[in-house]
Amino acid sequence: MKKSKKFNSERLMVLVLAMASAISILTTVGILFSILFQAIEFFQLKSFWYFITGTEWSPGQMDSRFGALPIFAGTFMITIIALTIAIPAGIGSAIYMSEYASPRWRNILKPLLEVLAGIPTVVYGFFAALTIAPAIVSFAELLGLDAAYNSALACGLVMGVMIIPVISSLSDDVLRAVPDSQRNASLALGMTHSETIRHIVVPSAMPGIISASLLGLSKAIGETMIVVMAAGLRPNLSWNPLEDMTTVTVRIVDALVGDHAFDSPDTLSAFSLGLVLFVITLILNMISLAQIRKFKTRYKISSL
Amino acid sequence: MKSSARQTTPVKIKIAGLNLWYGDNHAVKGIDMAIPANRITALIGPSGCGKSSFLRCINRMNDLIDHVRIDGQVIVDGKNIYDNDVDEIAVRKRIGMVFQQPNPFPKSIYENITYAPLKHGQVRKGRESDALVEASLSSAGLWNEVKDKLHSPGTSLSGGQQQRLCIARAIAVSPDIILMDEPSSALDPISTEKIESLMLELRENYTIVIVTHNMQQAHRTADYTAYFHLGELVEYDETKKLFMNPGQQLTEDYITGRFG
């Protein structure tokens, strides 16, 4: 009798544990549905087609229009600027740490990059608005150009620096996971150190580097505080990075911080933008995970 | 303490007073040795005796390791490769190396062969490199096995085939000397046999130095054998003489299996 009681409490315990792990699924489902339902409500009020292709975003008016194209364009612009900084610098840093730095130096550099990764984004946002943006305005003036105080360039630059450690950390892990026998083989053929890195090590680690870059891209698209503090509110369809632009996340915050009724299209528009954000980042994460799996199976690595 | 081998062929590599330290660890101690051209010279000895470190001095692979200090001379074709005006890249181009674990690049068989010669500007893409691939793979006795799948990945081959691919890859750069660091210790007996007969063929055109744990292998393949112990060269002689009639007690103990 005693034994079966023990057995039952055992099963109960496992059941409780299983339920706890269901929370993570519930969270994803919760995010998806809380966004999806409100977004559907929004699209019952406003045209989905215009949302995707329209160029005028004018909430809070009698005849408010919700064309998100300029918002997507702004997000795209700032993301591109950020990645132009972050991908080369992130990969370069990773190469330095994994291939050139002595173990002692690496032990110093890696924590320093982690400091950069640990800085809250609100801090980056303040720095972008207080220091970088005015510097860009002055610099543009020197060149005879006109820059806005909330230019896409300022946000993009700071966001790029924020993403460097995201890319460098994972890339460094992946580069170091490339077996030394590969490096030796290339060096013994009379290749220089840098040729070995460029032609052998980096191509081998490429799936991991792609994964890291996609993760950086996803981070850039979803980043909120930097753009809320340093980017504009004005939906602006332009190619000039010195102009102010707005992003998906900025408009989500703007729509939800104001005092609108919860079921007004103004508020609901935040969820439709959120849906776009969710779908895009989900796809990016999926590709990123698939890439890293490819790398792991290539070298039969279980950690990372 | 050593008896020098009676050389009947010209000397390819002359080593004089070679020392190597890993930090404070004196791993290779004052080696003097003359390695003949177009012969197979085997380096044997117990683990940690410095034979692999010594081998890696011959193509300056030790340059890449931190805290390594080397002094002495390695004279190849009359030039000390540690002279200031010698580029270690040029050294490794002329002195190829095959490693213990087969390490083909994660590229196709074709690209494994052509990678270095293309970068060195030794061949051009197209007909020249096609010819090089066929020649190298044929020399390594692999051509007939892989000629129909040159563009499948090098890693898809069996272990023994991978090692022969690595030999073909080393040959493709047209070195004079090939260093082999226990090239068959990770392979099965049949693959080992193929590697050994390949070595005997390659002797025609290359000077081969091989490190091996396997005394039978040294006995079967090498013209000369050197016995290393604790970083020192104990004995160096013609293989037949060294195995039949070792001049040193240490050598005899090792080859009769008293330790190892």
Added chain:
Amino acid sequence: MNNHPFHDPGLKARHRSARLFKWYATASIALTLAFLCFFLFDMGRTAFPALWQTYVKVDVSYSEKTLRLTSKAIDRKYRKIVSRAWLRNIRRQVEVKPELMGHTLSQWVLADDQVDQYMKGHHYNLKVKQIAVVEALKVEGAIEMRWNNIFFARGDSKLPENAGLLSALIGSLLTLGVTMLVAFPLGVMTAVYLEEFARDNTLTRFIEVNINNLAAIPSILFGLLGLAVFINLFGLPRSSPLVGGLTLALMTLPIIIVSARAALRSVPDSIRQAGYGLGLTRVQIVQDHVLPLAMPGILTGSVIGVAQAMGETAPLIIIGMIAFIPDSPTSIVEAATVLPAQIFTWAGLPERAYVEKTAAGIVVILLILFLLNTIAVYLRKKYEIKC
């Protein structure tokens, strides 16, 4: 001399490109770290003046008239010099010390933020007449800079000279308390389930993929979840540490799960085998033997999780934790703000005096994060020695 067998003029160009490549890698990391240095220096430089606040010595008269209209307590000419926040406090002073009534005392009082900015050499907004008054006080030695106690002892204020971090600090503490109370047990339980009990089937793999995904979902979307589910569906109070904590808990969960799983995996299997040998059940083995061994690793991950949650702002803005909170919250259902949200609020205010406060707030948050990471490193070190 160059005719030795290893002479190869073709290598020159290749060595040049090799140097160029190394230069690129070095420059990448050097520029990144240069940015970090510049950033830290810039923040420190901006934050430094906030450590001091200007005080002036003026006559204050306590009378019935003063209590009615506190600005009458001081000479007219000091009206823009003395902080309004200090004057407002006169009534309470009298409540505490009634014997003050009827006296006029010369005492040090908090100066207005514009005077403070003037003294610090920043951009200020004072009339010529007021500058003359300040200069006169200077000559008398009746103006000085003191250690800025207010910044650490008070809550937010509409008057920069009276604004402090305390309410935000307490808000952060309450919020993170809720976060850890929820995320730690849930995270550890999930990790134990996945590592020790779950079979390797489709469902388990789905949970794993899901956790990996959750870690990469933009934080603002968690805010949308908090708004739609915790506030609108469950009716929990907006702006409260409860809702904020729950939202952050869901974000912290993946970090804790991943680190806890790694810690559990590093416990040698021999421990489990030994337990079976003694006839213990799986639950007993995990509870009494595996978990205690994995605990330092789990704690390390949790501290890192707290550090991440500590700096998170976007989801908390969505659920309204950017309200103006002058008084520290005393429960988890009151409206509250958190440190990064306070920084965000101050950063958006037009008064120049808030700039240094924002930077000082940032320095405080960075110091706390540094402390948390040091704890994590310490735990990790201790753990490494043990295994």
